Amino acid sequence: MAKTSILLKIFVMLALVAAGTVLLLPPAASAQEEVASAIRRYKDREASTGYYEEYEVRPRRIKPLVGVPGVEEGIFNYSPTAAKVRNRSHLADSHMGIAFYKEKTCQTCHPEQAKDIHTVRANLTCRQCHGGEPIASNQYFKSPMNPIRKHAYVCAKCHEGSSASFASYIVHEPAPGSAAARKGFPILYFTYWFMTVLLVGTLAFFIPHSFLTGLRELFNKKRTTNDDAADAH
Amino acid sequence: MTLPTRIKRFSVLDRLSHIFLMLTFLLQTATGFSRLYITTVWGKKVNTFFGGYDTSLVIHEWTGMVMMAGFALHTIYLLTRIDWRTPVKSIFGPDSLVPNLTDAKQFGQRIRWFFGLGPLPKFNRWAYWEKFDYWAVYWGLPLLAVTGFMLMFPLSTSRFLPGWSLNIAALLHRAEAILAVTYIFIVHFFIGHLRPSSFPMNEAMFSGSIPMHEALEEKSAWVQRLQEEGKLESASSAAPSLWYRRLYFMFGYAALIFGVYMLINGIIYSRQISLH
Numbered sequence: 322m323a324k325t326s327i328l329l330k331i332f333v334m335l336a337l338v339a340a341g342t343v344l345l346l347p348p349a350a351s352a353q354e355e356v357a358s359a360i361r362r363y364k365d366r367e368a369s370t371g372y373y374e375e376y377e378v379r380p381r382r383i384k385p386l387v388g389v390p391g392v393e394e395g396i397f398n399y400s401p402t403a404a405k406v407r408n409r410s411h412l413a414d415s416h417m418g419i420a421f422y423k424e425k426t427c428q429t430c431h432p433e434q435a436k437d438i439h440t441v442r443a444n445l446t447c448r449q450c451h452g453g454e455p456i457a458s459n460q461y462f463k464s465p466m467n468p469i470r471k472h473a474y475v476c477a478k479c480h481e482g483s484s485a486s487f488a489s490y491i492v493h494e495p496a497p498g499s500a501a502a503r504k505g506f507p508i509l510y511f512t513y514w515f516m517t518v519l520l521v522g523t524l525a526f527f528i529p530h531s532f533l534t535g536l537r538e539l540f541n542k543k544r545t546t547n548d549d550a551a552d553a554h
Numbered sequence: 555m556t557l558p559t560r561i562k563r564f565s566v567l568d569r570l571s572h573i574f575l576m577l578t579f580l581l582q583t584a585t586g587f588s589r590l591y592i593t594t595v596w597g598k599k600v601n602t603f604f605g606g607y608d609t610s611l612v613i614h615e616w617t618g619m620v621m622m623a624g625f626a627l628h629t630i631y632l633l634t635r636i637d638w639r640t641p642v643k644s645i646f647g648p649d650s651l652v653p654n655l656t657d658a659k660q661f662g663q664r665i666r667w668f669f670g671l672g673p674l675p676k677f678n679r680w681a682y683w684e685k686f687d688y689w690a691v692y693w694g695l696p697l698l699a700v701t702g703f704m705l706m707f708p709l710s711t712s713r714f715l716p717g718w719s720l721n722i723a724a725l726l727h728r729a730e731a732i733l734a735v736t737y738i739f740i741v742h743f744f745i746g747h748l749r750p751s752s753f754p755m756n757e758a759m760f761s762g763s764i765p766m767h768e769a770l771e772e773k774s775a776w777v778q779r780l781q782e783e784g785k786l787e788s789a790s791s792a793a794p795s796l797w798y799r800r801l802y803f804m805f806g807y808a809a810l811i812f813g814v815y816m817l818i819n820g821i822i823y824s825r826q827i828s829l830h
Contacts, residue, residue, distance in 0.1 A: 487712035490720045512722055516729035527741040533668040535749040542750050
């Protein structure tokens, strides 16, 4: 009997301590869940704008969810020249040290970048997406253009609800038939040439085909008409 | 047995489908080209007619959806045309538009005929270029629809596909549209209007019937088959009335002039637009 009551007292005390602990401790931080794994990161809330700023310190070395054509990965993917460019793509001021920078316009050095639909059709200026000086490199970890937050900081200005996947749309698309496209965006390159061959092939077949049909019928008609004329006499 | 003077070639539904396709296709060409050529003087002019860059897109999108509804209905209609008791015979038979070995053979004969090296092949109901015409539209429409829907709903698309697929979709939509427009306004119009046996206009798609001498000349195997099956009498058709002929001549020529106008201006201004 006594033994049972002691056990009961211990049980009640433990239960009270447990309840007190639960009540006194701060609630579990559910917000941490979304960065619990590299794969799940941002997935649920990537549609928001600027949401991750509070706890984001540095982007983790993770593979992006969606591959971007032209961005290579690996240890020895870069030649010395490419490495120099790549270095520049990680700077806080991407145009650091360029001679007479202030005298130049964006298009002086980037003429091809002003031919895309955003510039030509929507009349956007470079600054509306790339921001004011100093323009950080795309890969600089605090840059708004960094692919980890571009969708929220840049694309979502106009495309409300833009996601990281959406932001992998290539704004400065290379000319689809060019060697640059073959290297940087092969699917675009091969799609272009497939459709071009289809177009040229179809027309190269059917235009002569129609023309020869017409020509032959013209001769046949002429002969029939002449025969009719001969019959009448 | 005397042959009927005219035989039926297209049903009322076939003809209505063709008119539906004409109207929607021309509207899509005009609104689509007006946006493709928006950076040129001509493009701006056409675009203003459709209410500007955004409004023309709304028209383009809704017309596209109407086209897709038409495409779905047509596909259902196709399925009802198959004789399901003998599906293989029905799908690969002479009344079907599915290409077969005879088409390859007749193509060779046709090439020889071009150069006077052989007689005209005895075509059945559909010649191979007519089959090509049909399937070109049938695969072009869904391609334009899928890429069009992707571009209409880019955010939803990027949930299922990477965002760079929109670059591909835009390229495919443009390229397929240019292919369709050039093919229809050059090849189809030449076959339908300009070649001597059609000049000034091949009326079969509007009147629904063709004169017997024309059928015997070009589709002799078809006439023979109808005769053997005893269907020739029932395929007999009356000539279209004069008012109806006047109507479809005006309609056909309006479409022709409009198409040629789009094509010529498209070619003239093509050097002023960049596609990227």
